[in-house]
Amino acid sequence: MKQTFLKVKERPIRTATSTPVMPGAGALWQHHQPRRVNSLSNWLKSFPFIALHLVCIAVLFLPDFGISATTIGLCALTYFIRMFGITGVYHRYFAHRSYKTSRPMQFLLACLGCSAFQKGPLWWASHHRQHHRYSDTPDDPHSPREKSFWWAHVGWILSEDHIETPHEVIRDWERYPELCWLDRNHWIPGLVLAISCYVFGAFIGGWNGNPATFFSQSAGWIHLLWGFVISTILCYHATFSINSLSHLLGTRRYVTNDDSRNNLFLALITLGEGWHNNHHHYQSSVNQGFFWWEIDISYCIIRTMAFFGLTWDLRKPGKKALTFRNVEVKRAEAV
Numbered sequence: 001m002k003q004t005f006l007k008v009k010e011r012p013i014r015t016a017t018s019t020p021v022m023p024g025a026g027a028l029w030q031h032h033q034p035r036r037v038n039s040l041s042n043w044l045k046s047f048p049f050i051a052l053h054l055v056c057i058a059v060l061f062l063p064d065f066g067i068s069a070t071t072i073g074l075c076a077l078t079y080f081i082r083m084f085g086i087t088g089v090y091h092r093y094f095a096h097r098s099y100k101t102s103r104p105m106q107f108l109l110a111c112l113g114c115s116a117f118q119k120g121p122l123w124w125a126s127h128h129r130q131h132h133r134y135s136d137t138p139d140d141p142h143s144p145r146e147k148s149f150w151w152a153h154v155g156w157i158l159s160e161d162h163i164e165t166p167h168e169v170i171r172d173w174e175r176y177p178e179l180c181w182l183d184r185n186h187w188i189p190g191l192v193l194a195i196s197c198y199v200f201g202a203f204i205g206g207w208n209g210n211p212a213t214f215f216s217q218s219a220g221w222i223h224l225l226w227g228f229v230i231s232t233i234l235c236y237h238a239t240f241s242i243n244s245l246s247h248l249l250g251t252r253r254y255v256t257n258d259d260s261r262n263n264l265f266l267a268l269i270t271l272g273e274g275w276h277n278n279h280h281h282y283q284s285s286v287n288q289g290f291f292w293w294e295i296d297i298s299y300c301i302i303r304t305m306a307f308f309g310l311t312w313d314l315r316k317p318g319k320k321a322l323t324f325r326n327v328e329v330k331r332a333e334a335v
């Protein structure tokens, strides 16, 4: 494993309440910084995450890699739905409150987000709020500028620094006991989805419902592999690419205090999150594609839900916000 995963640079720390101070310089450092311990035990705690990646290797030993219309279709479906659970729910709803919904719908949407196996909504949203509060500074949980590409992509998740939820930034959601319960038991929706994929595949393969033969359905295992495991891994790395690549590759329309970029490819694979520079410019906007050519499928889904009365009060940037600190407008004015 490359050491760059775990590399923590020793450099001056800038925080909202402190002047620059070097690591190890005393109480100020201790107060503002989480523990930065990186050891083998961290990796052992990450075993399920690593094991899920290793299980994907099983496709190499399957006839035709297990590819069929139903396995690929199921993989695409669970990818698409769960990607929306991350982008449209965990990100735009829980982290940024960019639209409103009812309390029952809020819980159902949170379950959808949990099914992506990216921990609970409070953990996810709180770390994302930290990302915006300290974007590309030493206090950012996943800045490729401050550490490395691999740290921003996956290292920060595997480190011990970010296992706990920074509760102080997520108090607004902690008053909902059902969300706190779900956050503690975030693995349940994912497990239900995994079992559903297996049962679906078993029936496709001709299982007659006999409990005695339940675990010996090869079609069940293949659909579990494609519909849940591979789909989950694809969903992971598409999501992670926003933390890593969206701060490295692409164009910058807005002048922001970070390295955020707009990137069409990332927008396509993440249902609209690739318009990351737009997002850093106007964080509470429900749409991250600001113009019609900036494809933003999550926004289309949320707007469709609004049409049916399931969501409302969608927050969007006004004309002034669209032109403020816009380098394209400044360039046009200069000509």
Ligand SMILES: [Zn+2]
Pocket (backbone or CB within 6 Å): 131, 135, 242, 243, 247, 260, 276, 280
């Ligand atoms: Zn960002």
Ligand SMILES: [Zn+2]
Pocket (backbone or CB within 6 Å): 091, 095, 096, 128, 132, 279, 283
């Ligand atoms: Zn955000």
